[in-house]
Amino acid sequence: MSEEILRTHLQELRRGTAVVASLVALRRPDYGYALLQHLAAHGFPVDANTLYPLLRRLEEQGLLTSEWNTEESRPRKFYRTSDEGETVLARLLDDLAAVQTSVAGLIEGDHR
Amino acid sequence: MSSLTDRYLAATLRAVPAPRRAEISSELRAAIEDMIDDRTGAGQDAEAAEREVLTELGQPERLAARYADRRLQLIGPTYYLVWQRVLRLMLATVPGTVGVVVGVLEATVGDDRGRAVGVGITSAFQTAVQIAFWVTLGFAVLERTDTSLNLPEWSVDQLPEGPAERDVRLTDTCASVAMLLLTLAFLPWQHFQPWVSDTDGDRIPLLDPALWSSWLPFLAAVLVASLVLEVAKYRAGRWTWPLVAVNAALDLAFAVPVIVLLLTDRLLNPELVRRFDWLRTDGHLDTVARVTVVVVAAITVWDVAENIVKARRHHA
Numbered sequence: 001m002s003e004e005i006l007r008t009h010l011q012e013l014r015r016g017t018a019v020v021a022s023l024v025a026l027r028r029p030d031y032g033y034a035l036l037q038h039l040a041a042h043g044f045p046v047d048a049n050t051l052y053p054l055l056r057r058l059e060e061q062g063l064l065t066s067e068w069n070t071e072e073s074r075p076r077k078f079y080r081t082s083d084e085g086e087t088v089l090a091r092l093l094d095d096l097a098a099v100q101t102s103v104a105g106l107i108e109g110d111h112r
Numbered sequence: 113m114s115s116l117t118d119r120y121l122a123a124t125l126r127a128v129p130a131p132r133r134a135e136i137s138s139e140l141r142a143a144i145e146d147m148i149d150d151r152t153g154a155g156q157d158a159e160a161a162e163r164e165v166l167t168e169l170g171q172p173e174r175l176a177a178r179y180a181d182r183r184l185q186l187i188g189p190t191y192y193l194v195w196q197r198v199l200r201l202m203l204a205t206v207p208g209t210v211g212v213v214v215g216v217l218e219a220t221v222g223d224d225r226g227r228a229v230g231v232g233i234t235s236a237f238q239t240a241v242q243i244a245f246w247v248t249l250g251f252a253v254l255e256r257t258d259t260s261l262n263l264p265e266w267s268v269d270q271l272p273e274g275p276a277e278r279d280v281r282l283t284d285t286c287a288s289v290a291m292l293l294l295t296l297a298f299l300p301w302q303h304f305q306p307w308v309s310d311t312d313g314d315r316i317p318l319l320d321p322a323l324w325s326s327w328l329p330f331l332a333a334v335l336v337a338s339l340v341l342e343v344a345k346y347r348a349g350r351w352t353w354p355l356v357a358v359n360a361a362l363d364l365a366f367a368v369p370v371i372v373l374l375l376t377d378r379l380l381n382p383e384l385v386r387r388f389d390w391l392r393t394d395g396h397l398d399t400v401a402r403v404t405v406v407v408v409a410a411i412t413v414w415d416v417a418e419n420i421v422k423a424r425r426h427h428a
Contacts, residue, residue, distance in 0.1 A: 032139065033146035049169045052143055053178035056136070074146075077139045 018046045018054060020096060023081050023089040026064060031076040055079055063088055117144055120166050127176035136179055144169070187251050194263065195251040202243045211236025272349070285346040289339060296335045299328055316383045323378070327369050334365045351423040360416045367412040374401045374408075 021044040025035055036051050046054075058064045063085035067078050081089065121141060125133045144165055151161035169175055177184050187195050215232025219225060254261065302318040319328065341362060345355050373379035377397070384391075391397045 031146075032143045033150070037150075047168075048143070048147065049175050049178065052140065053175070053181075056139075056179060057181065074142055075138060076142050076146075077135075 017096075018044065018050065019058070020089065020092050021046075022051070022054065022058065023063065023085050023092070026079050026081045026085075029067070029078040029080040031069070031078050035079070058085070116162055116166060117141070117148075120144070120169070120172060123172035124176045124179075127173050128179050132179070183255065185255075187248070187255055191251045191255055191261075194261070195247065198251075199244065199247050202247065203240055206243060207236040207240040210239045280346050280349055280351070282346070285342055288342050292335055292339050292342065296332060296339075299332055316387060317381050318384060320378060320381045323373070327373060331366060331369060334362055338362050338366075350426050351419055353423060356416075356419045356423045359419055363412045363415055367408050370408055371405050374405050377401070 018039075021039050021042070022035065025038055025042075030038065032052050032055060033048075035055075036046060036048060039046055039051075055064065059066055059079065063082060064079045065082045067080070069076050069078050121137055121144075124140065125137055128136055147165040147168075148158065148161045151164065152158050156164075174184065176182075211232040214235040215228045218231045219228035222228065253259075299319075303321065303324070304315075338359075341355065341358055345351070345359075348355060370379065379401075380397075385397060386392075391400070
């Protein structure tokens with residue numbers, strides 16, 4: 001099995017989990033780079049050039065709200081998961097759990 | 113603020129829609145500075161850290177496309193198949209037609225045949241390039257404006273009938289069409305450009321000129337109908353019973369008049385027969401007529417039988 005093929009499949013599997021991870025992590029308001037490090041520390045390595053545009057898109061979709069914090073030395077944009085974001089997140093987490101259950105069921109050969 | 117980051121921001125923001133530029137600018141600048149600070153905090157040289165961070169963010173146009181949610185492709189999966197089909201269809205039909213028409217026009221206006229061929233090929237090529245450009249441009253614009261073509265959804269009813277491999281091949285159809293066109297062209301050609309001249313140097317048509325007011329237009333019409341049938345057959349991809357029936361009718365409509373005319377000595381030009389002594393002696397004319405009749409009849413029977421066999425094989 002070539003590294004290249006494995007990488008593509010892992011990438012496919014990970015795609016979408018960045019959204020779930022961001023929505024969960026941003027229940028506590030945070031800014032772009034801090035979120036990136038926070039996610040990486042918890043096993044969700046996301047590229048900076050993927051995450052920053054993603055945050056903007058989630059904000060446009062109303063799943064995140066944002067606020068500029070000018071109290072510190074450098075003005076930063078803080079994101080927070082909105083009520084709508086919570087609703088979507090709940091559905092996404094349900095689906096993630098369902099995928100896990102299904103995979104486990106398949107592995108055990110339990111067809112019900 | 114170092115110039116490298118400024119240049120990176122400028123390059124990125126240029127490709128981002130204007131209303132969002134200011135906000136993306138401040139946010140991205142803060143993010144870049146955070147990333148640089150993180151690296152210098154770990155003891156890295158500021159300049160090297162900046163280069164590393166900007167390299168990690170990647171090509172500015174690519175990043176901007178992500179911000180603007182813009183697709184980095186000329187024609188995406190939505191339109192690719194339609195684009196391909198339209199392009200194929202147009203390239204297969206239009207340049208050839210234009211080339212032939214322009215070439216023929218050039219040949220009739222001027223005397224230089226070689227030049228006419230060149231002009232025909234050039235215009236066919238130019239037409240092909242124009243088609244490829246405008247069709248692709250049109251679909252690229254659709255892709256970027258997110259215009260919906262409201263194309264009908266694919267359904268199983270669109271599956272081609274019958275087996276995937278065609279019973280009627282393009283090469284066969286082309287050969288048949290070429291034969292029919294040659295036969296069709298032969299009718300006026302033998303009248304206006306015959307290869308036999310009489311003693312005065314006047315040209316003698318091969319077929320009886322009197323037939324132009326009776327059977328020759330009819331035969332020409334049958335040939336044109338056969339051309340239409342060839343196209344219909346190719347479109348159907350196989351022999352169907354209606355096609356077999358029409359083909360048999362057209363075969364007979366051509367063969368029967370030819371045979372009757374041959375047997376009653378009305379097909380060949382009497383002038384021509386008079387010119388060749390050999391034809392008049394020992395009943396040679398009758399022999400030629402009989403052999404031709406047998407050949408015409410054999411070809412007709414063979415053609416009809418072959419089509420019936422093909423149609424049966426398909427419906428079996």
